[in-house]
Amino acid sequence: MTYKFSDRVPKTDNDPVGDILKAAADPKVTSFAGGLPAPELFPVKQVQAAADKVLQEKGAAALQYSSAQGVPELRNVILKRLEVEGIHTTADNVMIATGSQQSIDLTAKMFLDEGSAVIVEDPTYLTAVDVFRSYGAHFVGVDMDEDGMKMDSLEEALKNNPDTRLIYTVPTFQNPTGRTMTLERRKKLVELADKYDVMVLEDNPYGAIRWEGENLPSLKSLDKTGHVIYMGTMSKIFAPGLRIGWVVAEPKLLKKYTMLKQSADLHTDSFSQYVCAQYFTDNDINDHIKKITALYHKREQLMMDAIDKYFPKGVSHSNPQGGMFLWVTVPGVKSSQQLFDAAMKRNVAVVPGDPFYGNESEPGTFRMNYSNTPEDGIVDGVKQLAAALDEVMSEPATK
Ligand SMILES: Cc1ncc(COP(=O)(O)O)c(C=O)c1O
Structure with missing residues (x-):
């Protein structure tokens, strides 16, 4: 039987990210790979009480x-959470989605045709890359530094790609780098979106998890x-x-989102929505966020201290002030996969950099997660990873 797949279906059965996560789930592996919250902090009892009610x-x-x-x-x-982000709106302008992943999918469905340009940070959230690719996107990557997307590169990209339909950005504690866009750049990005009349998709899953530095206004609040x-x-x-x-959008757009959402899954699970609303009514989510933030900060510090102590000289990394990830760059390495393989030999998993790029990737990069690894595994995992980096860095550069 020959399946007549649409163009949206991946051309091969290769699923490198799935394979990595499967390998990382082996109990003998210390995993810095996934992007999972710490399960021990899930408020199970309070959710049970909310569900009963x-x-x-x-x-x-x-x-x-x-x-x-x-x-x-x-x-x-959700309106109350949006107030914290400086977004003053009404419930009419908010639509519930089945996770942000669906918001990305519906946005792609709404704006992209085969070959439409999407501007993304280089690197960017890997599953957004998968979604945009499935709608036939042409990726335009914009360089980043520690202050987020570079605005001169963004303007260049906008000038060179007049067909750009979307700028996708994770401005705060970005996945995968943990970097945060400065206020100056946020203002500039909003100005450029207006000047070139291009829509921006601001994805903010991590912004509330901040342990250092000032809260910065969302792009939406500046728009x-x-x-x-x-x-x-x-x-x-x-x-x-x-x-x-x-999703928060202008009324005209929100109407379209709601129509696309309806055809995708009718609505998000009613029970989950009611339970979530009840939990927020009966509990202070800010207390919960404080607990998460304190634990992730502790784990991040442990990881950073171990990295600074054990990683070979020349290896650089981002310095997140919140969120769940840091990004590592290893000089002189030709392939990120080689780093992953060397780490797995020592039972440590990271996510190699390649899938985080729409086009050509920067070799010798990988993402590390600290939120999901108990403290007692972090230092030993970093030591093993350091040994793997030593091994790869001492190999001839031709590999
Ligand atoms: C940047 C980013 N956007 C979206 C998502 C999807 O999150 P959700 O669980 O809300 O679908 C993730 C999940 O890791 C993410 O890191």
């Missing part, structure tokens, strides 16, 4: 179909012309298993 008080509604835009109780809860679409998620501040995210 929902079933008792509005069980039938929670088990029934609901509207594509989302349960009003939850949209109202006066409606060019920024904002998306958030419960995944990193609360629980990814609930699959709750949200």
